[in-house]
Amino acid sequence: MLLAGCTTVNSVENAQKDGQRKMISDQRVITDASLNRRVAIVGINSAMTPGGLLKVQVELENHTRSIQRFLYHFEWFDANGMQVNNILSANVPEQIEGKESKFIYSVAPNLNCRDFRVKFIEAD
Amino acid sequence: MKNKTFLSLMAAASPVFFTGCATDMHYVQTGDKEQIISSQINIQDYADAANAAVKELLDSGAIDKVANPPALLELSRIINNTGQQVDTDLLTKKISIALLQSGKAQTKIVDSKATGLQQENEFLNDQKSTRLPDFTLSGKIIETVDRAGSTRRTTYSFQLSLNDPKAGVQVWEGEKEIGKQGKRPAVSF
Structure with missing residues (x-):
């Protein structure tokens, strides 16, 4: 009974990777240390879509043995640092199993986007 | 004297009475932590489904493969296969706005007044410039319910297809599943 909800994830992947992730350096502002301890940001990589839009992928890792639920959303900025209006900027609910590594991604809302946040x- | 005392007491107690009339109504942001999660399809579900669809569609590059960009899109029918009365514009409008904002697509006019003016303009100028849509967007919303004891899981599947009417093929398809699970209260009112 005490172990209820503690389900962790085993995984396997190819050791010799053909694809190379273009990792980008990040700058973090952590105000909820508790959430950050449980669901940590491993790294961020970016690519371009066939249509030339910036695509960003964030790798997350659940450091706990239980499922964690959270909300996230991407904000996009143009070359002048101005936030780009985006109809789809609402919070996205997500969950990650115990000890699981997971990717979330987003695609820039238009070609003017250069930066992101x-x-x-934490979800209730 | 008794009346004076009574009035004084009433005046002193009035804030207590008036506080009872106040509500905690306040503005909220769609998808915030306070959102009410019910088994019904809600605004957050439409936002999630639209978000996933636009993200996948832009990522696929399917909409970029047109001779004269931006692509012209016509919104077709979204079939509602749920037990609820839903306004599918809550889904399609978000998608069409996002695609318009992306600069990758424009949607065909659905306003009858604007269409009439366009036809009048074509007639007066003796030209047929009406561009046929490069793509149509159609889809279906399906609801499935599973029950085990008092636990109920409702899953909404938002299925969307981008169709190329000239080639007669579907150039992109996407599906977003949104599952909600909860327990039915033992005593219902």
């Missing part, structure tokens, strides 16, 4: 908030 991802916000995470």
